[in-house]
Amino acid sequence: MEIIFLGTGTSQGIPVIGSTHPVCLSTNSKDKRLRVSVMVKWEDYNILIDCGPDFRTQMLNHNIDHLDAILYTHEHNDHTAGLDDIRPYFFRQGDIPIYAHKRVLISLKKRFEYIFQTENKYPGAPSVAVNEITNSNFTFKDLTITPIDTMHNRLQVFGFKIEEFAYLTDVKTIEKEEIEKLKGVKVLVINALRKESHHSHFNLEDALEFINKVNPERAYLTHISHLMGFHDEVQAELPENVFLAYDNLKIKIKM
Template sequence: MKVTFLGTGTSQGIPVIGSKHPVCLSTNPKDKRLRVSVLIEWDSKTYVVDCGPDFRQQMLRTNCPKIDGIIFTHEHADHTAGLDDIRPFFFKQGPLHVYAHKRVLNELTRRFDYIFQTENKYPGAPSVIQHEIKNEPFRLENKSVLPINGTHYNLQVFGFRFHNFAYLTDMKTIEETELQKLKNLDVLVLNALRETEHPSHLNLPEALEIIKKLQPKKAYLTHISHLLGFHDEVESKLPDNVFLAYDNLQITL
């Protein structure tokens, strides 16, 4: 399985529009972050977790020729606003599979009604095939996926475990029963917004505490704000098995 980090930034991305913060002015490519998403590939299958407002740019940048489906963690705009840009894939492949909590599917239907409607449909609009995710394993082709339930402020959000790889973003609290699903991982991806406390995201100390508890072989931090600091400086202070993810990073499991 190959994982490509399409974006590793928080909702505003880095650089933030109009910001004079030193990280936003950095010339290091690793300090430039699109909105958070990953591309997961195995055999001939290709799935994306979340498609935010940078989705088109991410697909062009990775030269991605097709996707078999999109899995949504939750409904916030930085994770969903790029849904219209599935059109080129739809024109080539037909309807795309989308996987999400029922609440998220309902919200996407409200925002993108022209995509989800089945009657009197505009001929240039894409179509999708909906799959409701519950807090129980589901299948993507020949692979079983285990949802990890968490909260993002007061909003339910899903992370996902693919065999020995798990991807969690926009988490703030994770119950012990859900943490138990994350034992014995080769790679854990976890959000770490900044150094200081935040009401809806794990900060760096909180993320490191979870990593220490779960003891994956490797951990990568994502959904990063410019307030966390310069990529190279932050990574140099992390434990030996913990790394900052960056856009276009690829890992193979």
């Protein structure tokens, strides 16, 4: 299994438009972050987690020629706004399978009504194969996928455990029984917005505490804002098995 970090930034991305913050002015490519998303590559399958506004650029950056499924964590714009750009895949492959909580599907149908229409559908619009998920295991091909139920302030958000890999973003609180589902993962990806506390995201201290509870072999921090600081400086402060993820990072996990 290979994981590609397509984007590791927060909702505004880095650099933030018009910002003169030093991180936004950095010339280090690791300080430039598209909106958060990962591609899980397994056998010949490409499974996308979240499809944000930078989706088209991300697909072109990595020459992704097919897309087998999209898993949605929640309905916020930085995780969903790229749905229309699945059109090239749809034209070649047909309906693209999507997996999401019922609430998220309702939101997508409101925002992208033309994609979900079954009558008088515009011929240039893409279509999706809808799969409603709950907090129970489901399968994609031969993979078992375990949703991880978390809270983003007052909004429910799903993380996903896929074999020995787990991906959680926009987490602020998580119940003990959900943490137990993560025990034994080799690689954990978890959000860490900044060093200061935040009302709806883990900060760096929260994320490191959570990593200690799960105890993976390796952990990667994502959904990072410019307020976290310069990539190289933050990385130098982290424990040996914890890494500040960056756009276009690729990692492999033995299964």
